[in-house]
Amino acid sequence: MSDSGPRAAPQPVSDEQVEQLYLKYGTDVLRVSYFYLGNRQQAEDVTQDVFVRLFETRPVLIPGSEKAWLLKVALNRCRDFWRSSWHKRVLLGSRKLDIIPDDDKLDQRLEREALMQAVNALPKAEKEVFLLFYYQGLSTQQTAEVLGTPEGTVSSRLSRGRQKLKQFLEEGEEP
Amino acid sequence: MMNPEQFRRAADQALGGLKADPALLHRARQLAATQRAQPRRANRVLAMAMSMALVFGVLTLVLPRLNAPRMNAVDTLAAGGPSLQGMRTTADLPRGSLVLSGDSQPKYQGVWERGSGGNFPLLRLDGRYYRLLSHPEDVTDLLGAQLGQVVTFTDEPALDAGNALLSNVAPQGTPVYEVTGLGRAALAAQVNGRARLFQRVAFAGSGLLSGETLRDTLPSGAIALQLSDVGTVQDAQAVSSLMNLLYTQAAYQGAGTQGGSQTLLVQYGNGVVLQLAVSGDSLSAAGTWSCPAFFEAFAAALP
Numbered sequence: 152m153s154d155s156g157p158r159a160a161p162q163p164v165s166d167e168q169v170e171q172l173y174l175k176y177g178t179d180v181l182r183v184s185y186f187y188l189g190n191r192q193q194a195e196d197v198t199q200d201v202f203v204r205l206f207e208t209r210p211v212l213i214p215g216s217e218k219a220w221l222l223k224v225a226l227n228r229c230r231d232f233w234r235s236s237w238h239k240r241v242l243l244g245s246r247k248l249d250i251i252p253d254d255d256k257l258d259q260r261l262e263r264e265a266l267m268q269a270v271n272a273l274p275k276a277e278k279e280v281f282l283l284f285y286y287q288g289l290s291t292q293q294t295a296e297v298l299g300t301p302e303g304t305v306s307s308r309l310s311r312g313r314q315k316l317k318q319f320l321e322e323g324e325e326p
Numbered sequence: 327m328m329n330p331e332q333f334r335r336a337a338d339q340a341l342g343g344l345k346a347d348p349a350l351l352h353r354a355r356q357l358a359a360t361q362r363a364q365p366r367r368a369n370r371v372l373a374m375a376m377s378m379a380l381v382f383g384v385l386t387l388v389l390p391r392l393n394a395p396r397m398n399a400v401d402t403l404a405a406g407g408p409s410l411q412g413m414r415t416t417a418d419l420p421r422g423s424l425v426l427s428g429d430s431q432p433k434y435q436g437v438w439e440r441g442s443g444g445n446f447p448l449l450r451l452d453g454r455y456y457r458l459l460s461h462p463e464d465v466t467d468l469l470g471a472q473l474g475q476v477v478t479f480t481d482e483p484a485l486d487a488g489n490a491l492l493s494n495v496a497p498q499g500t501p502v503y504e505v506t507g508l509g510r511a512a513l514a515a516q517v518n519g520r521a522r523l524f525q526r527v528a529f530a531g532s533g534l535l536s537g538e539t540l541r542d543t544l545p546s547g548a549i550a551l552q553l554s555d556v557g558t559v560q561d562a563q564a565v566s567s568l569m570n571l572l573y574t575q576a577a578y579q580g581a582g583t584q585g586g587s588q589t590l591l592v593q594y595g596n597g598v599v600l601q602l603a604v605s606g607d608s609l610s611a612a613g614t615w616s617c618p619a620f621f622e623a624f625a626a627a628l629p
Binding site for chain 1: 329330331332333334336337338339340341344345346350353354355357358359362563
């Protein structure tokens with residue numbers, strides 16, 4: 152992984168390391184959680200839970216694997232939220248993702264939003280793979296480790312997702 | 327048209343306003359500290375309880391005589407029997423039936439005045455109960471507006487279901503005053519010729535009233551905190567921080583009051599000292615509050 156954490160010898164993370172990890176990856180965890188859940192408050196709760204767990208359990212993180220660990224815990228918590236709010240999804244349907252832009256670059260906004268909504272509308276399994284592979288830059292092997300699935304499954308989900316995305320962006324048909 | 331490879335950039339731009347701020351990390355750290363403290367404290371209590379049970383069991387089985395209450399007994403002798411030279415007889419009672427009780431004063435320092443029988447000396451005003459304090463002995467200088475006069479004087483305040491101004495220590499007609507700077511947390515009334523201070527407490531299932539918070543019964547502005555057997559915090563910033571911790575994190579458990587084996591004394595700049603009974607992670611006065619974080623922070627704030 153090109154985006155690695157502190158290169159200290161493997162040992163339980165210290166308070167200082169947790170803070171460094173938060174500064175480095177906190178926003179990634181928050182955005183992935185938001186993309187997954189479509190709810191800012193829940194995404195913040197998930198992010199908080201991830202770092203509470205880090206403070207509490209003090210795991211031994213292999214240098215370079217910190218981000219994968221954080222995203223794995225975050226996705227597990229997202230799934231918990233997803234399962235616990237099934238009735239809202241069933242009753243209200245999938246929510247359109249609210250975009251929270253940093254600025255107002257209107258020229259690319261429509262295209263960008265179309266891509267975001269297309270990824271958001273992918274089936275959950277394919278959306279997870281897209282978030283980890285394309286958004287967070289993990290390799291297929293790392294993505295497979297985080298999701299606990301074979302690497303081949305990751306590849307096939309990526310392939311299917313790409314096809315659906317293309318279809319959506321070219322024809323406007325929801326995946 | 328955008329493709330999946332552009333997703334990262336698109337997502338970063340689309341969600342650029344969503345950032346993990348320091349407040350979120352601060353909340354996570356606090357939550358983790360609270361959750362860590364609770365099991366540790368519980369384990370400590372459990373270990374102590376098991377040790378106590380073991381020691382107590384051994385003492386009870388092996389050394390039963392040491393388990394007897396250590397009180398002073400008065401020797402007695404049946405009346406009419408042969409008198410012993412130099413012995414003072416009392417009554418026709420079995421040996422050991424007269425016992426002088428030991429000192430029942432708690433070991434810790436407190437300001438709650440003790441009473442006779444099951445009740446402590448108190449006042450009731452507008453459904454709120456106030457307990458007489460032993461310190462200061464006169465608060466004439468702090469008297470505010472008069473709030474009323476004692477209407478009902480009774481030895482059984484718990485049985486009075488009315489709402490009249492009541493006391494079991496200040497006679498009927500005694501004027502009752504507010505105390506400057508203490509709001510609803512304290513009152514003053516004449517007791518035995520001196521203006522005495524009463525602190526808001528829970529009594530007979532009545533703790534906080536609707537809409538009240540801890541701050542209503544424990545005002546801000548403390549200058550020192552003393553936790554018995556632990557120490558005293560006098561640093562203004564630390565005291566303020568500890569009080570804020572109580573105001574923001576203490577969870578109300580109910581109107582019950584736990585006796586406790588410790589006290590927290592809260593001293594104000596005008597010489598007033600209010601008391602809370604401490605039991606484990608809980609503090610009691612006008613009801614019981616749980617606040618493990620306070621005790622951790624108190625220990626850390628000690629000089």
